[in-house]
Amino acid sequence: MKLKYHTRRELFFALLLLPSLLGILVFFLIPFIISLNMAFIDNPQTRNFVGLEHFTRTLDNSAFQLGITNTLRFMIFSVPINIILAFTVAALLHKTSPIVRNFLSVFFILPLVVPSGSIVHFWRSIFGINGVINRLFFHLYPVDWLNTDYALLVIAFIFIWKNIGFNIVLFIAGLNLIPKEYYEYAKTEGAGRYWLFSRITMTYLTPTTFMVLLMSFIMSFRAFREIFLLTGTHPHFSIYMLQHYMNNMFAAANYQRLVAASYIMMFGIVAFVLGMFYLQRRVMIDE
Numbered sequence: 001m002k003l004k005y006h007t008r009r010e011l012f013f014a015l016l017l018l019p020s021l022l023g024i025l026v027f028f029l030i031p032f033i034i035s036l037n038m039a040f041i042d043n044p045q046t047r048n049f050v051g052l053e054h055f056t057r058t059l060d061n062s063a064f065q066l067g068i069t070n071t072l073r074f075m076i077f078s079v080p081i082n083i084i085l086a087f088t089v090a091a092l093l094h095k096t097s098p099i100v101r102n103f104l105s106v107f108f109i110l111p112l113v114v115p116s117g118s119i120v121h122f123w124r125s126i127f128g129i130n131g132v133i134n135r136l137f138f139h140l141y142p143v144d145w146l147n148t149d150y151a152l153l154v155i156a157f158i159f160i161w162k163n164i165g166f167n168i169v170l171f172i173a174g175l176n177l178i179p180k181e182y183y184e185y186a187k188t189e190g191a192g193r194y195w196l197f198s199r200i201t202m203t204y205l206t207p208t209t210f211m212v213l214l215m216s217f218i219m220s221f222r223a224f225r226e227i228f229l230l231t232g233t234h235p236h237f238s239i240y241m242l243q244h245y246m247n248n249m250f251a252a253a254n255y256q257r258l259v260a261a262s263y264i265m266m267f268g269i270v271a272f273v274l275g276m277f278y279l280q281r282r283v284m285i286d287e
Contacts, residue, residue, distance in 0.1 A: 039259040054260040064261060067242035070152070074223070074241070078156040079216045085160065086167030086212065093168070094175045105172060108165030119162065120229040127154050151236045159223045166219075167212045174208030175201075210280045217272065 039055065042048045058064050089108070093101045111119070126132050127145040134142040145154050182200050191199075202209075224243040231239065233248060242265055249258040 035259045036263070038255050039263060041256065043256070054256045055264065058257055058260040058264065061245075061257075063240070063248075064242070064245050066237065066240050067245040070238060070240055071221075071242045074152060074156060074159075074239075075217065075220045077152070078159050078223075079213070079220055081156070082160045082164055082167060082216055083209075083212055086164050087171050087209075089164070090168045090171030090175060094172060101172065105165070105169050108168050110165065111162040112166055116225050116229060119158070120226060123154075123158055123226075124230060146231055146239075147236045149236075149238055151231075151239045155223065155227055155230075155239050158226055159220065162226075163216065163219045167216065170208055170212050170215070171205070174205045178204045206283055207280070210276060210283075214273065214276055217276075221269075 038044070040049055040051065042050050093104055096104075124131065128134075129142055129144045131145075133145070143150075145151065178200065182204075183196055186196055186200060221243070224241050227235065227239055227241060228244070228247070233244065233251070234240075235244070242261070246258050246261050246265075249255070249261065
């Protein structure tokens with residue numbers, strides 16, 4: 001019996017996905033399940049069941065609490081600024097010609113494809129103790145910016161510089177999907193700029209805005225790579241992130257605490273993402 005066309009087509013695409021699915025299963029799902037066992041035993045030798053002890057001790061650990069606090073501070077400070085600046089630049093570029101818009105979009109997104117090592121070297125030459133800023137403005141009393149209370153601002157600035165281009169491209173794509181006829185019709189009815197912005201632009205840009213917020217949230221966790229390369233395993237206390245704690249637990253071979261911290265972070269991320277999808281659904285329904 002011959003398979004129907006759509007059945008053969010679905011089978012063909014399933015076979016194409018099979019290598020990727022096997023890779024996810026072998027390198028992600030299976031280790032993920034195996035690691036869960038590590039969070040409930042005292043050590044790999046005796047393997048005595050200790051329940052939630054590692055989770056409670058991790059939550060009570062001052063270094064873990066500092067990492068969570070700084071991670072949240074970094075996200076709350078840098079993500080909204082990144083989104084607001086990206087939307088402002090995208091709105092300005094949307095009014096320019098397509099050639100200028102495409103050229104500047106590529107220019108803004110270039111930092112994403114630059115290797116992290118090059119980025120770190122560049123910004124160390126700017127904010128380092130012998131960097132450009134100290135030579136120009138503080139040569140008499142140089143400031144080690146990454147070892148002061150200004151370190152969080154420096155890291156947030158680098159994060160925004162690197163990731164703003166991606167958000168700009170997303171916002172431009174969202175703005176391009178809004179039909180111009182809506183604006184023209186609203187203007188003929190006497191609508192002002194505020195009404196056009198609030199009732200048309202923001203209404204039809206809601207899915208894009210939620211996507212940008214979600215991607216910015218994910219990218220904020222990836223900022224640890226630059227922080228680690230700039231400051232090492234024990235940076236200034238203001239930029240000691242959650243990933244620093246997990247990295248130090250790995251270096252100390254304390255895999256039980258590492259797994260517990262990883263699962264706590266995972267549950268936090270999942271809760272945030274589910275909350276974002278729920279909020280998006282509510283907003284779309286209200287509109």
